[in-house]
Amino acid sequence: MARRRYVSIKEVAALAEVSFQTASKVLSGGQVRVSAQTAERILAAAAELGYQPNTIARSLVQQASTTIGLVASDTTDLAITLACVAAEQEARRHGHSVLVGHLAAGGSDAPDIVRSLIERRVDGIIAAAPEVEEDTKVAELLRSYVPAVSLQAVPGGGVPLVGSNHRETGRLATSHLAALGHVSIGTVTGLFRRRVTRSRLHGYEDALRAAGLEPSEDLVAEGDWTPRGGAMATRLLLERSPELTAIFVHSDTMAIGVLGALWHAGRRVPADVAVVSCDDIPFAEYLVPPLTTVRIPLAETGTRAVELLLRSIAGEPVGEGVDLLPV
Amino acid sequence: MARRRYVSIKEVAALAEVSFQTASKVLSGGQVRVSAQTAERILAAAAELGYQPNTIARSLVQQASTTIGLVASDTTDLAITLACVAAEQEARRHGHSVLVGHLAAGGSDAPDIVRSLIERRVDGIIAAAPEVEEDTKVAELLRSYVPAVSLQAVPGGGVPLVGSNHRETGRLATSHLAALGHVSIGTVTGLFRRRVTRSRLHGYEDALRAAGLEPSEDLVAEGDWTPRGGAMATRLLLERSPELTAIFVHSDTMAIGVLGALWHAGRRVPADVAVVSCDDIPFAEYLVPPLTTVRIPLAETGTRAVELLLRSIAGEPVGEGVDLLPV
DNA sequence: TAGCTATGCGCGAACGTTCGCTCACCCGGT
DNA sequence: ACCGGGTGAGCGAACGTTCGCGCATAGCTA
Numbered sequence: 001m002a003r004r005r006y007v008s009i010k011e012v013a014a015l016a017e018v019s020f021q022t023a024s025k026v027l028s029g030g031q032v033r034v035s036a037q038t039a040e041r042i043l044a045a046a047a048e049l050g051y052q053p054n055t056i057a058r059s060l061v062q063q064a065s066t067t068i069g070l071v072a073s074d075t076t077d078l079a080i081t082l083a084c085v086a087a088e089q090e091a092r093r094h095g096h097s098v099l100v101g102h103l104a105a106g107g108s109d110a111p112d113i114v115r116s117l118i119e120r121r122v123d124g125i126i127a128a129a130p131e132v133e134e135d136t137k138v139a140e141l142l143r144s145y146v147p148a149v150s151l152q153a154v155p156g157g158g159v160p161l162v163g164s165n166h167r168e169t170g171r172l173a174t175s176h177l178a179a180l181g182h183v184s185i186g187t188v189t190g191l192f193r194r195r196v197t198r199s200r201l202h203g204y205e206d207a208l209r210a211a212g213l214e215p216s217e218d219l220v221a222e223g224d225w226t227p228r229g230g231a232m233a234t235r236l237l238l239e240r241s242p243e244l245t246a247i248f249v250h251s252d253t254m255a256i257g258v259l260g261a262l263w264h265a266g267r268r269v270p271a272d273v274a275v276v277s278c279d280d281i282p283f284a285e286y287l288v289p290p291l292t293t294v295r296i297p298l299a300e301t302g303t304r305a306v307e308l309l310l311r312s313i314a315g316e317p318v319g320e321g322v323d324l325l326p327v
Numbered sequence: 328m329a330r331r332r333y334v335s336i337k338e339v340a341a342l343a344e345v346s347f348q349t350a351s352k353v354l355s356g357g358q359v360r361v362s363a364q365t366a367e368r369i370l371a372a373a374a375e376l377g378y379q380p381n382t383i384a385r386s387l388v389q390q391a392s393t394t395i396g397l398v399a400s401d402t403t404d405l406a407i408t409l410a411c412v413a414a415e416q417e418a419r420r421h422g423h424s425v426l427v428g429h430l431a432a433g434g435s436d437a438p439d440i441v442r443s444l445i446e447r448r449v450d451g452i453i454a455a456a457p458e459v460e461e462d463t464k465v466a467e468l469l470r471s472y473v474p475a476v477s478l479q480a481v482p483g484g485g486v487p488l489v490g491s492n493h494r495e496t497g498r499l500a501t502s503h504l505a506a507l508g509h510v511s512i513g514t515v516t517g518l519f520r521r522r523v524t525r526s527r528l529h530g531y532e533d534a535l536r537a538a539g540l541e542p543s544e545d546l547v548a549e550g551d552w553t554p555r556g557g558a559m560a561t562r563l564l565l566e567r568s569p570e571l572t573a574i575f576v577h578s579d580t581m582a583i584g585v586l587g588a589l590w591h592a593g594r595r596v597p598a599d600v601a602v603v604s605c606d607d608i609p610f611a612e613y614l615v616p617p618l619t620t621v622r623i624p625l626a627e628t629g630t631r632a633v634e635l636l637l638r639s640i641a642g643e644p645v646g647e648g649v650d651l652l653p654v
Numbered sequence: 655t656a657g658c659t660a661t662g663c664g665c666g667a668a669c670g671t672t673c674g675c676t677c678a679c680c681c682g683g684t
Numbered sequence: 685a686c687c688g689g690g691t692g693a694g695c696g697a698a699c700g701t702t703c704g705c706g707c708a709t710a711g712c713t714a
Binding site: 655656657658659660661662663664665666667668669670671672673674675676677678679680681682683684 | 685686687688689690691692693694695696697698699700701702703704705706707708709710711712713714
């Protein structure tokens with residue numbers, strides 16, 4: 001493992017017998033006033049020495065790192081991962097690299113992560129962690145130091161959002177169940193303090209009312225985005241409202257737990273209880289009773305966030321809350 | 328969104344009325360020969376101006392970026408994600424940031440990703456993508472430019488591996504089934520060309536032989552790590568060997584598809600067919616027939632990889648193939 | 655042949671740090 | 685009163701680039 005020493009542009013220039021600034025002109029790609037022969041000589045020298053440009057030095061002088069930061073929650077929820085992967089690939093397509101930070105359980109290290117990104121002079125930051133909804137410290141950093149785009153609301157605003165229309169999602173899922181003739185429709189939600197949850201809940205109520213049904217507190221149970229929480233919420237729901245015949249679940253991940261709990265309770269799906277969820281995570285259709293799910297454009301959300309961020313970095317002003325359409 | 332201009336250490340120094348080098352000594356933390364009062368003055372000035380150190384400049388002079396690269400496959404397989412998240416958190420615990428790159432579908436952009444990491448002068452690289460098993464170009468880069476640790480074998484060697492004992496995993500899962508009295512035990516594998524698959528297959532055969540059973544080609548079906556592939560392989564298996572009463576699946580993700588396919592085929596789990604899988608992904612226990620799964624220490628793998636990498640960066644020589652124990 | 659323009663290349667400066675050396679000063683011991 | 689050691693702070697250099705300007709040389713027009 002004899003490690004290769006990095007060669008600098010000066011060594012390349014020396015080999016090609018030009019000044020290192022000239023070598024720089026050629027190697028940094030732009031079309032510049034250099035004769036074809038010298039250019040060739042320089043490229044040959046670079047290849048021979050295995051020259052790898054030093055982005056750090058370049059960033060320093062250019063005052064731009066072509067790097068963006070991504071702060072994600074560590075929930076092993078596929079939904080967030082999906083958006084993150086898409087975001088990274090989109091960023092790379094535009095020549096940017098991505099520095100990630102995954103929040104620890106409580107999300108208390110969010111300010112540290114963001115600060116570390118800022119110290120590394122990322123050109124922009126994408127926040128994909130529900131925890132930031134409550135973090136004013138992070139919000140302040142995001143607002144004042146660096147362009148940012150968030151997938152969640154940020155306290156105090158000032159950061160553009162990208163997301164999907166959660167209310168519509170809730171409405172769509174619930175009205176689907178209502179259209180099937182169900183009259184006792186429960187819901188297993190995400191954490192109440194998240195906006196997503198409240199929006200979807202509104203959509204859920206909208207749909208109930210539109211179907212002439214009255215929302216009831218007994219039909220709503222709070223989950224925590226995990227299969228475990230989904231299962232617990234379901235048990236609670238069955239206890240409080242044994243007559244229920246349909247459930248709208250706020251995420252596919254929780255739906256796994258919901259299906260499990262229903263099975264344990266001896267309810268058949270979809271014969272006894274119909275389940276509709278949302279996210280459209282890859283495995284949804286392969287679950288044991290195949291899951292009906294509202295497709296949320298997660299990857300598109302990630303892609304769009306990057307687009308917006310890069311535009312913002314480029315200096316274009318960007319507005320707020322863009323909504324995408326679920327199917 | 329009036330963006331704050333970054334203030335340099337010189338401005339801080341000017342405000343504190345010291346030379347910027349002295350300010351540097353104080354702000355970069357080490358205990359140095361500076362009087363308590365001046366130190367205080369400098370810190371106050373830094374706070375007042377909202378000074379954020381510039382890691383880029385620091386990296387340039389220190390010839391170390393305190394950043395590591397992580398190249399992951401984009402498979403939305405939770406297993407890999409789990410390891411990646413753990414790796415990032417461990418790296419951060421040691422003051423390092425993580426630059427990620429997710430391979431595109433075919434994995435053909437792996438060399439580009441690695442090159443970009445090298446140009447950004449990462450101190451080391453962790454490869455968590457099965458695709459690299461076949462990529463000699465990547466292997467060459469990893470060997471010659473930068474310390475690396477891989478979770479998969481690398482063509483030509485020279486890169487330390489971290490992983491779990493896959494053969495043992497296969498043996499464990501299969502012998503569990505054999506101990507339950509099953510005599511016709513099938514297996515839904517990962518892609519044949521991956522080492523993991525072959526190792527687990529060996530373990531599977533080991534266990535069969537130990538139980539006095541003869542391995543048969545008809546009992547082995549290749550999957551592709553997706554629920555979809557798992558389902559297809561299962562159908563194939565049922566067709567070729569209808570008498571089978573147990574299946575060892577090479578990943579929890581595929582197991583979802585396997586369970587689905589069995590259900591569609593009218594086989595009850597575990598009454599008609601027993602299923603054992605491996606990974607111990609969070610939702611395994613909540614699947615409809617709860618999944619029996621061999622726990623693979625994914626997070627620990629990520630953590631260990633970072634440990635090893637940092638040791639390697641620090642100059643300690645490291646060996647090869649470390650195995651961890653599944654339960 | 656003198657003057658002008660275009661072409662090819664070099665040079666100095668700057669980006670924001672860290673590091674090691676030097677220097678001035680104060681204090682205590684002889 | 686003199687010397688030595690320790691302490692606090694400054695200074696120059698370096699890290700590997702990019703950028704804009706300036707200076708030759710060559711070719712073209714008048």
